[in-house]
Amino acid sequence: GAVVSQHPSWVICKSGTSVKIECRSLDFQATTMFWYRQFPKQSLMLMATSNEGSKATYEQGVEKDKFLINHASLTLSTLTVTSAHPEDSSFYICSARDLRGQGGPEQFFGPGTRLTVL
Amino acid sequence: LAKTTQPISMDSYEGQEVNITCSHNNIATNDYITWYQQFPSQGPRFIIQGYKTKVTNEVASLFIPADRKSSTLSLPRVSLSDTAVYYCLVGDLFRANAGKSTFGDGTTLTVKP
Numbered sequence: 001g002a003v004v005s006q007h008p009s010w011v012i013c014k015s016g017t018s019v020k021i022e023c024r025s026l027d028f029q030a031t032t033m034f035w036y037r038q039f040p041k042q043s044l045m046l047m048a049t050s051n052e053g054s055k056a057t058y059e060q061g062v063e064k065d066k067f068l069i070n071h072a073s074l075t076l077s078t079l080t081v082t083s084a085h086p087e088d089s090s091f092y093i094c095s096a097r098d099l100r101g102q103g104g105p106e107q108f109f110g111p112g113t114r115l116t117v118l
Numbered sequence: 119l120a121k122t123t124q125p126i127s128m129d130s131y132e133g134q135e136v137n138i139t140c141s142h143n144n145i146a147t148n149d150y151i152t153w154y155q156q157f158p159s160q161g162p163r164f165i166i167q168g169y170k171t172k173v174t175n176e177v178a179s180l181f182i183p184a185d186r187k188s189s190t191l192s193l194p195r196v197s198l199s200d201t202a203v204y205y206c207l208v209g210d211l212f213r214a215n216a217g218k219s220t221f222g223d224g225t226t227l228t229v230k231p
Contacts (some may be wrong), residue, residue: 004161036221043205044162044221093161097211105211107152109161 002028002098006110013084014118020080021113023050023094029074030096035067038091038112050077050094084117091115122206127226136193138225140206143187148210151182151189156203156224165204166191167211193227201229 003026013019023033031052036044048069049057056069066088068080077096081088095109123141130136142151150169154162166173166180168189173180179192193200203224 006161043223046220091159095161106164106167107211108164109154112159112161114159 002108004096004108004110006113010114012116015085016083018082020078023077023110025075025096028098033077033094033096035079036093086117089117122222124206124225129228130196131230133195136196138191138204141188142208145186145208149208150211152207153191154205196229198229
């Protein structure tokens with residue numbers, strides 16, 4: 001299947017700093033990518049939809065000024081957690097849709113980024 | 119977005135066949151059904167996807183009845199490494215916002231020796 005990568009795989013930062021997470025589709029182009037957040041022993045929660053060349057669409061309750069999303073190319077979306085606080089510590093996962101599947105488009109997920117805010 | 123319901127947990131033994139059923143009563147005409155596997159601290163991994171009847175690949179089978187209000191993921195001869203959380207997602211994959219899926223609670227499968 002298609003490959004989606006994330007960088008970094010884990011990051012530790014001090015409270016008040018900003019952290020940028022990259023999501024790349026390695027072998028296909030993705031006009032739309034998605035960002036999820038997952039807390040321990042919980043399911044994935046969709047945060048926002050990242051659209052290439054336009055503004056991201058945020059889910060209800062997600063602060064757009066805190067979680068900045070940029071989708072500058074068809075293979076790269078970035079999520080910047082601004083002024084991070086300990087409650088932002090979580091597992092962040094991106095996904096992208098590959099339209100080439102013979103059985104229909106398939107959504108592939110990145111390996112996730114573990115963010116720990118001290 | 120169709121809401122899905124799965125059993126919270128299931129136990130099995132190595133070598134057995136495991137069937138996990140997902141209910142999606144309000145599935146829409148254009149919706150596909152996709153199953154993912156997730157290990158701790160990893161992103162979900164695509165297992166199988168289908169629209170109707172039966173789909174089989176090298177790791178699993180997906181059974182979808184005619185009314186499409188449920189689906190069953192079948193894992194043949196599970197091993198300890200199949201211990202994971204399994205998610206069933208339903209959505210229109212061809213829409214521009216496909217992927218705007220709501221993850222349910224998933225099914226935690228525990229395979230015992």
